[in-house]
Amino acid sequence: MLKFECLEQCLSCERTLLNTSLEHDIHYTIRNVFEYMFSTNARLETISFVVVKHLFAFQNSIQSSNCLRLRSVLGNESIRRFKYILNTDLASCRLKLASILYCSGHLRAVARVLEDLERIYHSKVKAVCGCVELEGDRDLQVFADMLSGHSVNEFSKPQFACCVRFLRQEVYCTPVILLFKMNRNMSEKEVAQRGYADKQWMDNAVVDSRPFLHYLQYLTYRGLGEREKQLHVLGVLEFNICDTRKQIQLYHPNTALHLLGHCYEMEGDYDSALHYYDESLRCCGTTNNAANWHVQRVRRVRRLISG
CATH class of the missing domain: 1.25.40.10 (Tetratricopeptide repeat domain)
Known part of the structure; x- marks a missing residue:
């Protein structure tokens, strides 16, 4: 449940940061978030680290969108950067990568990314959203069910799937x-x-x-x-x-x-x-x-x- 709350707060924090400062400089936003990572509050440090990963995902996606807008070939480096953030949660960064690949015409690569995701997207993965709250979000039984039937090694993998968010700056990969x-x-x-x-x-x-x-x-x-x-x-x-x-x-x-x-x-x-x-x-x-x-x-x- 702590991980769920951290992700939820991360998405809420990220939403505010992006809306207020993305237009100026996303690098400046990331630098500001890094300040939280040196906080003595371990909870804030965890949230800040996840926020940074999500912001890097947006940065990669925006750069890819600009590349597609200019009708340039999407570079391998843009794709490789995603490997550093794929474990932020189970699905959202993988789906953002798949969307970029789809919009750039790499359908075989998209199919592989999505098939790999489908294999690990089991029925007990819990959705997380920073925009909307649902009744029962924090029902302890839900989190207990997530634990049941999984070994320690399995549960060390991401068990949450954040909603996928596209900004206006990402229109060419949306x-x-x-x-x-x-x-x-x-x-x-x-x-x-x-x-x-x-x-x-x-x-x-x-x-x-x-x-x-x-x-x-x-x-x-x-x-x-x-x-x-x-x-x-x-x-x-x-x-x-x-x-x-x-x-x-x-x-x-x-x-x-x-x-x-x-x-x-x-x-x-x-x-x-x-x-x-x-x-x-x-x-x-x-x-x-x-x-x-x-x-x-x-x-x-x-x-x-x-x-």
């Missing part, structure tokens, strides 16, 4: 569907309705790790022409989102529904796509919800098809 999350409002009036906490993350795209894993797999297998695997991961994605037993904890269910709806758009099944976009509007509200854009788009496509 899947297109998530760019709508960065412009989720239909009017300036909706922006004015955001509270302080909302303003900390609503201009970014934030997605739960597990549905994002399967969505990236869907995109990758689609690009590779591996239809059987593509349909399999679509089924897994749909099951994880729609499972009535709620075995998969989602902090951002509306984003997960958008990913699923987009998969059905790519399948040409516009009725199912609309169903999931409408479900997002129903369960998460119409204000500041990117599903409004998706519904408009799908309805326009259907009108064009029907003549």
Whole structure:
């Protein structure tokens, strides 16, 4: 539970730091965070170390995005840097790396990264988010269940999966569907309705790790022409989102529904796509919800098809 709280505080701290100083100089931000690492408070030191790793991940991703924006070849050094931060948590940095590789066209490499992640992403991995709190987040039974059935060596591996966050500075290594999350409002009036906490993350795209894993797999297998695997991961994605037993904890269910709806758009099944976009509007509200854009788009496509 201590590790969970450290990661949660790390994400919250990171969110504030990025929103206030990233535009000026991310190097300066990292240097400031390092000051905490020399604190006599071991808890602050742990949080600071994780924050630094996450900031390095953002730095690598932003540099990669700039590289892709300039249509330059993504260098091996940019990819190699990720090996130093992959163990920050189980999934988020691996998924950020996979997204960069996907946007740069290295589909075989993406498939390997995602398949390796899927092998270690067992059912007892706990999701962590710095934007949203869920009831039961600190239920001691959840942490006890995480321990059961695992040896000491197994439990030394990361047991938490942070949500994946994309900033506006990362647009060139962000899947297109998530760019709508960065412009989720239909009017300036909706922006004015955001509270302080909302303003900390609503201009970014934030997605739960597990549905994002399967969505990236869907995109990758689609690009590779591996239809059987593509349909399999679509089924897994749909099951994880729609499972009535709620075995998969989602902090951002509306984003997960958008990913699923987009998969059905790519399948040409516009009725199912609309169903999931409408479900997002129903369960998460119409204000500041990117599903409004998706519904408009799908309805326009259907009108064009029907003549």
